[in-house]
Amino acid sequence: MTIEIATVPCxxxxxxxxxxxxxxxxxxxxxxPEAKPIIKVLEKKAWDLxxxxxxxxHSDHVAGLGNLLRSYQASVYGATADANRLPVxxxxxxxxxxxxxxxIEFLVMEVYGHTIGHIALYSKELSSIFSGDSLMTLGCGRLxxxxxxxxxxxxxxxxxxxxxxxxxxxxEYSEKNAQFALSIDPNNKKLxxxxxxxxxxRSNGFPTVPSTIESELDTNPFLRSGNLDLKRLLGMGQHKxxxxxxxxxxxxxxx
Ligand code: ZN
Ligand code: FE
Numbered sequence: 001m002t003i004e005i006a007t008v009p010c011x012x013x014x015x016x017x018x019x020x021x022x023x024x025x026x027x028x029x030x031x032x033p034e035a036k037p038i039i040k041v042l043e044k045k046a047w048d049l050x051x052x053x054x055x056x057x058h059s060d061h062v063a064g065l066g067n068l069l070r071s072y073q074a075s076v077y078g079a080t081a082d083a084n085r086l087p088v089x090x091x092x093x094x095x096x097x098x099x100x101x102x103x104i105e106f107l108v109m110e111v112y113g114h115t116i117g118h119i120a121l122y123s124k125e126l127s128s129i130f131s132g133d134s135l136m137t138l139g140c141g142r143l144x145x146x147x148x149x150x151x152x153x154x155x156x157x158x159x160x161x162x163x164x165x166x167x168x169x170x171x172e173y174s175e176k177n178a179q180f181a182l183s184i185d186p187n188n189k190k191l192x193x194x195x196x197x198x199x200x201x202r203s204n205g206f207p208t209v210p211s212t213i214e215s216e217l218d219t220n221p222f223l224r225s226g227n228l229d230l231k232r233l234l235g236m237g238q239h240k241x242x243x244x245x246x247x248x249x250x251x252x253x254x255x
Pocket of ligand 1: 114133
């Protein structure tokens with residue numbers, strides 16, 4: 001039986017994810033923006049909840065935890081580095097740790113930049129990464145705590161994943177990200193195609209997740225901060241990639 005991943009829209013534009021392993025009847029949740037829509041999916045699918053992973057401490061990723069734990073007895077996992085400001089954890093995770101949903105193995109990656117202490121979960125077997133607010137469809141998280149250098153290191157970790165890897169990120173920002181990306185890189189054919197696909201999906205109320213590493217490498221300006229053509233478009237041909245990322249991020253912040 002195949003693993004099922006349910007995308008759960010929460011709050012204004014957040015996503016939580018339920019990963020279900022039917023062979024062992026185990027289910028894990030990535031992030032808890034709010035409890036209600038998650039409980040609704042669990043009840044509809046008749047899934048119990050075994051584990052909860054928090055990608056980082058921001059309230060739009062943890063606020064529903066208390067209410068959810070009133071209905072489900074799940075173990076809560078989060079980063080060692082963030083343990084002092086996350087809700088109470090049952091187990092801590094750090095870079096290169098393994099996390100299991102039954103027989104499915106995930107690798108913990110520290111993906112700092114948006115916050116220091118942010119983690120992502122990567123499964124080779126599922127060819128998927130749950131990236132929270134680090135890498136997103138056509139974007140990356142705001143630099144609240146990390147420097148551009150730190151976020152650039154994080155984005156390069158993503159670049160090294162197999163191209164077919166699916167990216168399940170924490171927010172639906174794709175439409176605005178696509179407009180921004182086109183403002184930087186208007187002649188990028190693949191970006192143009194993607195932007196119109198995103199518009200179509202959103203106008204029909206569908207999520208634009210998951211993306212893939214391959215598609216991000218072609219179209220995401222933040223991930224392409226090291227690309228010479230992109231640097232030249234910004235008049236930054238001689239600049240370090242992290243400086244290009246900083247410029248892109250500060251333009252996006254006011255876009
Ligand atoms: Zn956040
Ligand atoms: Fe967030």
